[in-house]
Amino acid sequence: MKILIVDDNPTNIIIIREILKKEGYRNTESMNSAGEMLERLGYYDDVSPSSPASKSDVDLILLDMMMPEMDGISACRLLQQRERMKDIPVIMVTAVGDSKKLAEALDAGAVDYVTKPINKVELMARIRSALRLKQEKDWHKERDQRIQEELKLAALIQNAVLSLPISDPLFKIDALYKPSFELAGDLYSWYSLGEGRYGVILLDMMGHGISSSLFCMFIASVLKDTVSTYVEPEKVIQELNRRFNMLYIDNQLVQYYFTAIYLVIDTRYKKIDYVNAGHPPGLFYKENGEVVKLGTVCPPVGLFDKIEAPTQTITYEGKGHLVLYTDGLTESVDGAQEEQLDWLERQLAGDHAFPKENMRELMFAEEQPQDREDDKCMVWITLEGGNEQG
Numbered sequence: 001m002k003i004l005i006v007d008d009n010p011t012n013i014i015i016i017r018e019i020l021k022k023e024g025y026r027n028t029e030s031m032n033s034a035g036e037m038l039e040r041l042g043y044y045d046d047v048s049p050s051s052p053a054s055k056s057d058v059d060l061i062l063l064d065m066m067m068p069e070m071d072g073i074s075a076c077r078l079l080q081q082r083e084r085m086k087d088i089p090v091i092m093v094t095a096v097g098d099s100k101k102l103a104e105a106l107d108a109g110a111v112d113y114v115t116k117p118i119n120k121v122e123l124m125a126r127i128r129s130a131l132r133l134k135q136e137k138d139w140h141k142e143r144d145q146r147i148q149e150e151l152k153l154a155a156l157i158q159n160a161v162l163s164l165p166i167s168d169p170l171f172k173i174d175a176l177y178k179p180s181f182e183l184a185g186d187l188y189s190w191y192s193l194g195e196g197r198y199g200v201i202l203l204d205m206m207g208h209g210i211s212s213s214l215f216c217m218f219i220a221s222v223l224k225d226t227v228s229t230y231v232e233p234e235k236v237i238q239e240l241n242r243r244f245n246m247l248y249i250d251n252q253l254v255q256y257y258f259t260a261i262y263l264v265i266d267t268r269y270k271k272i273d274y275v276n277a278g279h280p281p282g283l284f285y286k287e288n289g290e291v292v293k294l295g296t297v298c299p300p301v302g303l304f305d306k307i308e309a310p311t312q313t314i315t316y317e318g319k320g321h322l323v324l325y326t327d328g329l330t331e332s333v334d335g336a337q338e339e340q341l342d343w344l345e346r347q348l349a350g351d352h353a354f355p356k357e358n359m360r361e362l363m364f365a366e367e368q369p370q371d372r373e374d375d376k377c378m379v380w381i382t383l384e385g386g387n388e389q390g
Contacts, residue, residue, distance in 0.1 A: 001131070002057055004040070006031045006072070007064040007093065012116070016062060016093075019120050025127075034067055034075035041085055043078065055138075058088050060130055065094035065105060065113075073101075076108040087137055089130040093118070151210075155183055158213060161220045163189045170267040171198055172382040174354050176363045178328075179375050185212035185258075186326050186377040187220055191227050196268040199227045199236075202324040202379050203260035203301075204279065215256055218247065233262050233275035237301060237309040244302040257302035261294065261324055267383065270316050275309045277301050280327050281341070283348055287318035287385070291345060294322075321352040322381040328374030332365065354380040 003020060005028055007013050013030045020028055031037040038044065041058065061079075065072040072092055079085045092105045092113040102113055111133065112126045165174040175188050185205030193199050203219065205212040222243050230236045237260065244258075259279040265272050276282070278300035281293040298309040330340035347362055363376050 001025065001059045002027045002029065003127075004029050004031060004037060004058055004061045006034060006037045006061060006067075006075075008032055008067045009064070012064070012093070012118075015118055016123070019118065019123060020127075023124055034063070034070040034072065037061070037063070037075065038078060041079075041082075041088075043082060043085065056084060056088055059134060060127065061088055061090045062093055062127075063090050063110070065092050065096060065101070072110075073105050073108045076105065076110050080109040087134070087141070089134050091126055091130055151183060154213070155179070158183060158217060161189075161217070162187070163191075166190065166192075166198075168267075170196065170384045171265065172354070172384070173198070173200065173379065174356065175377065175379045176356070176359055177375075177377050178363050180328070181208055183210055183213035184208070184375045185216050186328075186375040187216050188324075188377060188379050189220070189223050191224065193227075193231060193264065196266060198265045198267075199231065199262070200265065200324070200379065200381065201227070201236075201260060201262040202279070202326070202377065203258045204326040204375070204377075205258040206256055206300075208375070212256070215244075215247070215258070219244065219258070231264065233264055233273050233311045234309045236262050237275045237277050237298070238307060241301045241304075241307050241309075245305055255303070257300045259300045263294075263322075263324075265322075265381070265383070270383075270385075272314050272316070272322070273311050274314075275311055277307070277309060280325060280330065282322060282324045283345055284314065284316070284320060284322045285349060285352065286316055286320045287352075291349075316383065318385040319352050320383045320385075321348075321354075322383070323348045324379040324381075326375060326377045328376040329363070329378060331374055332376070352382050354382060 003025055005013050005016050017028055017030065031040060041056065063072040063075065076090050079088065079090065086109070089111045090109060092110045093116065094113060095116040097115065105113060111130050114123050114126055162177065166172065173190055177186065185208060188202045190198055190200040201223065205216045219240065226236055226239050230239050259277060261274060261276045261279040261282055263272055263274040274294050275298065276294055276296045277298050278296055281295045284292040284294060286292065292314055297312055298307050330344050333340055333343055335343070359378060359380070363378060
């Protein structure tokens with residue numbers, strides 16, 4: 001544990017150092033000016049002020065308030081400008097009894113003060129108090145850093161369960177994803193069902209953060225088995241509803257649920273069977289320019305013990321593209337819901353091939369106002385047409 005003593009009066013330094021030594025604090029350094037202290041701490045090093053550099057070896061600073069060239073209050077303000085120095089506790093040592101000056105010192109970042117002549121008991125009590133607070137703050141910072149590292153690892157794991165793009169002769173699919181936090185509540189997945197059929201799902205879990213992402217990961221763990229076993233949209237959504245309701249949490253304050261849209265696309269017979277469970281409508285752009293909305297047919301998954309989820313069917317000829325998305329994309333623009341949907345419909349029109357860079361600009365545009373920030377997800381399916389087979 002290291003304590004810096006900063007005072008332009010050598011006698012004061014000797015007195016404080018001897019008091020500390022008798023109390024067992026032998027690891028001390030003395031500075032004759034605030035400028036010398038700033039150099040010792042590396043204040044003038046070529047490092048960004050906000051850079052979270054390695055932990056300082058200094059645990060406490062006893063700083064004289066009145067010094068030539070730079071006083072203690074000014075030096076304290078400078079320390080607060082450096083991320084790696086702002087948490088070092090500063091106790092101001094002063095002969096000034098002016099309450100306004102003392103208040104100014106505390107406002108500048110000092111955690112406490114002692115007055116001259118130095119009272120040994122008072123000095124040590126204030127030092128112990130400041131060191132306890134620093135120890136607690138360091139513990140919280142280390143814990144928060146560990147949590148952030150674990151969240152980043154969890155985000156990598158969560159990202160690993162997302163499906164990779166597919167590029168087949170009659171079917172192409174890709175996605176863009178912008179989580180609002182480290183962990184997100186959106187999930188997309190697709191599976192080849194054989195004979196030119198594909199199962200595609202996009203879901204949006206209620207809420208944000210760790211709890212929503214954990215529910216999302218549970219659904220991800222059962223999706224493949226559910227889709228491969230039940231295949232048909234109505235049965236898949238009903239099975240997901242059953243599985244999700246098995247996650248009964250006693251005394252929960254909120255009821256979790258998710259919206260979802262699940263499709264079975266048959267590229268041989270050119271038809272799309274789907275169920276939309278409370279999700280924003282998918283948009284299917286046909287070759288003739290017609291836009292078909294895949295609207296809601298049942299409530300979100302998890303709200304009720306059992307749900308009716310009637311399968312809807314649309315057919316197509318020739319080329320087309322189908323876009324699924326979560327509501328974070330439409331809510332990033334102003335206007336009523338219908339206006340938002342009209343805006344998105346215009347943005348997604350045009351070439352059937354996935355204009356990835358253009359869509360990336362759309363997805364990652366700055367949001368106004370920021371309190372509407374939400375997970376954004378877009379799944380783009382290109383249908384290449386081809387010959388019908390009976």
